[in-house]
Amino acid sequence: MPVPGDPPYFRRVAVIGIGLIGASFALAAKRAGRVGYVVGVARREETRRAARAIGAADETTPDPVPAVRGAELVYLATPVGALPGLLRTIAAALAPGCLVTDAGSVKAPVCQAAEALPASVRFVGGHPLAGSERSGPQAARADLFQKHVYFLVPTPRGGDEAAQQMARLVEALGARPVTISALEHDRLLAATSHLPHAVAVALMLAISQLVPDARQRAEFSATGLRDTTRIAASSPEVWRDIFLANARPLREACQLTIRLLQELVEAAEAGDGQRLKELLAQSQQVRQALETSPAARG
Amino acid sequence: MPVPGDPPYFRRVAVIGIGLIGASFALAAKRAGRVGYVVGVARREETRRAARAIGAADETTPDPVPAVRGAELVYLATPVGALPGLLRTIAAALAPGCLVTDAGSVKAPVCQAAEALPASVRFVGGHPLAGSERSGPQAARADLFQKHVYFLVPTPRGGDEAAQQMARLVEALGARPVTISALEHDRLLAATSHLPHAVAVALMLAISQLVPDARQRAEFSATGLRDTTRIAASSPEVWRDIFLANARPLREACQLTIRLLQELVEAAEAGDGQRLKELLAQSQQVRQALETSPAARG
Numbered sequence: 001m002p003v004p005g006d007p008p009y010f011r012r013v014a015v016i017g018i019g020l021i022g023a024s025f026a027l028a029a030k031r032a033g034r035v036g037y038v039v040g041v042a043r044r045e046e047t048r049r050a051a052r053a054i055g056a057a058d059e060t061t062p063d064p065v066p067a068v069r070g071a072e073l074v075y076l077a078t079p080v081g082a083l084p085g086l087l088r089t090i091a092a093a094l095a096p097g098c099l100v101t102d103a104g105s106v107k108a109p110v111c112q113a114a115e116a117l118p119a120s121v122r123f124v125g126g127h128p129l130a131g132s133e134r135s136g137p138q139a140a141r142a143d144l145f146q147k148h149v150y151f152l153v154p155t156p157r158g159g160d161e162a163a164q165q166m167a168r169l170v171e172a173l174g175a176r177p178v179t180i181s182a183l184e185h186d187r188l189l190a191a192t193s194h195l196p197h198a199v200a201v202a203l204m205l206a207i208s209q210l211v212p213d214a215r216q217r218a219e220f221s222a223t224g225l226r227d228t229t230r231i232a233a234s235s236p237e238v239w240r241d242i243f244l245a246n247a248r249p250l251r252e253a254c255q256l257t258i259r260l261l262q263e264l265v266e267a268a269e270a271g272d273g274q275r276l277k278e279l280l281a282q283s284q285q286v287r288q289a290l291e292t293s294p295a296a297r298g
Numbered sequence: 299m300p301v302p303g304d305p306p307y308f309r310r311v312a313v314i315g316i317g318l319i320g321a322s323f324a325l326a327a328k329r330a331g332r333v334g335y336v337v338g339v340a341r342r343e344e345t346r347r348a349a350r351a352i353g354a355a356d357e358t359t360p361d362p363v364p365a366v367r368g369a370e371l372v373y374l375a376t377p378v379g380a381l382p383g384l385l386r387t388i389a390a391a392l393a394p395g396c397l398v399t400d401a402g403s404v405k406a407p408v409c410q411a412a413e414a415l416p417a418s419v420r421f422v423g424g425h426p427l428a429g430s431e432r433s434g435p436q437a438a439r440a441d442l443f444q445k446h447v448y449f450l451v452p453t454p455r456g457g458d459e460a461a462q463q464m465a466r467l468v469e470a471l472g473a474r475p476v477t478i479s480a481l482e483h484d485r486l487l488a489a490t491s492h493l494p495h496a497v498a499v500a501l502m503l504a505i506s507q508l509v510p511d512a513r514q515r516a517e518f519s520a521t522g523l524r525d526t527t528r529i530a531a532s533s534p535e536v537w538r539d540i541f542l543a544n545a546r547p548l549r550e551a552c553q554l555t556i557r558l559l560q561e562l563v564e565a566a567e568a569g570d571g572q573r574l575k576e577l578l579a580q581s582q583q584v585r586q587a588l589e590t591s592p593a594a595r596g
């Protein structure tokens with residue numbers, strides 16, 4: 001859905017948490033000519049240096065408060081759990097009219113926290129559906145968001161007008177803006193992202209208990225085990241925050257998965273080959289549709 | 299573990315179920331000069347034609363009984379559920395001294411059924427830890443087993459001597475023979491193969507219920523979902539048989555996974571970030587070890 005109107009331009013931008021996502025955003029926005037001067041914020045000196053070295057930031061600081069002073073756009077790309085506190089920290093330093101957005105994987109808590117921002121400030125929740133196994137500005141790429149879905153959540157701070165402006169911006173970066181409510185987003189992502197992650201982690205932990213010898217696990221595992229558990233190697237901090245922030249929808253999605261897994265093993269133990277084959281054929285059909293859908297190649 | 303002694307040679311071989319695995323075995327054994335004349339058995343005319351076309355079989359038939367007459371080696375590569383019945387069908391036609399082996403993913407039922415074979419016949423359970431998303435003789439490759447683990451299960455029919463002969467044979471095909479008991483094999487594979495499969499299927503079914511719109515599932519799914527559910531697209535018949543044949547160990551592995559998944563979501567709902575991070579860090583470490591272990595590259 002192309003968004004009408006010219007993409008916006010922001011003279012001064014603060015990117016707080018200038019890791020993989022924050023630095024990729026800065027590189028993409030610079031390449032598209034949508035931003036001028038970028039101040040990058042990161043706690044670690046090594047991250048700040050890398051962000052400057054790759055040209056994602058013109059200046060860096062460990063402190064978010066001076067970084068946001070005078071910024072027309074503030075892009076928050078820290079782990080999800082830090083976002084509400086960060087909004088409180090920077091609230092008083094934000095310039096009137098400033099557009100604040102985030103890139104967190106869970107939208108309800110940050111959008112709720114944004115309601116306490118000054119009335120002069122605009123806030124649009126954001127979530128680019130893009131990433132990489134790697135992390136840090138070293139892994140940043142100007143085309144990271146290219147052709148990927150970019151969720152946008154309008155909030156009372158700025159409403160649809162601010163969301164439209166963000167949509168034109170992310171479209172200028174090559175992404176596909178999708179407007180959605182925070183609750184709808186969090187329920188959707190609980191199913192398509194947080195559930196697979198929780199399941200992969202539980203599966204990896206179970207296998208490590210069932211086959212305690214690491215050498216045996218490696219020697220006797222085939223592609224299936226490797227595929228299903230790949231995401232279990234992701235950052236514990238990032239996913240702790242996501243699970244905590246989206247606990248309720250995640251629990252509901254997990255409970256359904258548990259019921260279906262129980263149904264599978266009960267059919268197997270009962271020798272009910274007919275029911276087993278139905279369930280397996282249904283999952284085969286759903287999985288194949290995932291691969292062949294034109295949207296998937298977007 | 300290199301196996302001492304010359305690899306055996308079989309003048310006449312019957313491969314029953316000459317699909318991906320059966321035809322790959324025939325191609326590999328022919329290339330290694332370990333077999334002479336190969337009779338391939340398949341129900342479908344198309345499969346038989348393909349097996350002849352790629353040179354996996356010198357002759358084909360839909361009927362296993364005439365195929366095994368005079369064979370020195372009988373290689374059973376049908377789905378797991380057909381194996382016990384197949385042994386009963388061919389028992390009377392097997393030549394004295396004949397070596398019978400199978401390639402099924404579950405070992406207890408077929409090894410038990412083999413105990414009813416004539417005393418003059420030798421049986422070694424087998425399971426090559428190799429495969430492909432594709433199936434049929436069209437997908438067969440002489441190097442399919444190359445460097446892969448090949449489980450061998452000695453049975454009262456032939457004992458260790460027959461198992462040693464099989465070990466020399468599969469080693470001649472480039473595989474790594476691993477001798478194991480049927481029960482140990484089935485418990486191990488329940489954890490490293492059947493459990494990931496059942497979990498992927500339950501996950502795919504859950505997601506299809508949580509996000510009923512196939513277009514949304516495709517559009518809003520990232521790499522994580524695709525990796526974790528890839529094996530859910532496998533053959534329903536093959537996996538129905540495996541789940542039925544290994545129901546008990548599979549149920550135990552699933553129950554442990556369910557407990558761990560519940561522990562994860564309970565920690566999230568209780569806001570216990572410390573416990574969550576412990577579980578996530580542990581799964582990260584186990585998953586990383588899977589990738590870095592030298593055995594995994596074998």
